[in-house]
């Protein structure tokens with residue numbers, strides 16, 4: 001009984017710790033350069049958030065675009081290839097972070113898929129691996145991780 005309670009406390013502390021890390025200013029700082037950001041924020045996702053589009057994005061994330069290897073099945077940014085402390089530079093983004101989700105427009109996410117994030121492991125995927133339309137599908141899927149976070153609470 002006591003052990004269980006201890007485990008709950010340790011787990012809660014761990015989650016709070018992750019939360020604190022997720023809210024890090026370094027994470028929330030825009031990745032789009034300041035001279036482009038106003039324009040990029042006007043880009044809207046041309047595809048609706050229908051189950052069909054989200055499913056297409058999911059297939060790409062777990063399949064040919066291999067996002068899963070770094071961002072993980074649960075989108076928390078600790079994919080099978082990444083262990084905390086073993087990567088240089090910033091960790092892959094935790095897509096379940098509600099503050100991060102709120103801070104970014106769909107346009108900014110698409111920009112990162114086109115340009116990557118300089119100085120990090122996040123490479124450009126459009127047009128070599130994804131078409132622009134596929135990238136918008138993936139963006140729809142990325143947004144569903146926000147809901148998963150709420151489910152987990």
Ligand code: HEC
Pocket residue numbers: 027030031061065066067068069070071090091092093104108109112113117120121122123125138142
């Ligand atoms: C090789 C590892 C790796 C792969 C594969 C990868 N990413 Fe990333 N991703 C990262 C890292 C590292 C960051 C954090 C970059 C930073 O902090 O600027 C990141 C950040 C991001 C961001 C957040 C940028 C922001 O504005 O905060 C998005 C969106 C993203 N990745 C989407 C994807 C998608 C979609 C795929 C698959 C098409 C993918 N990533 C594949 C490593 C990866």
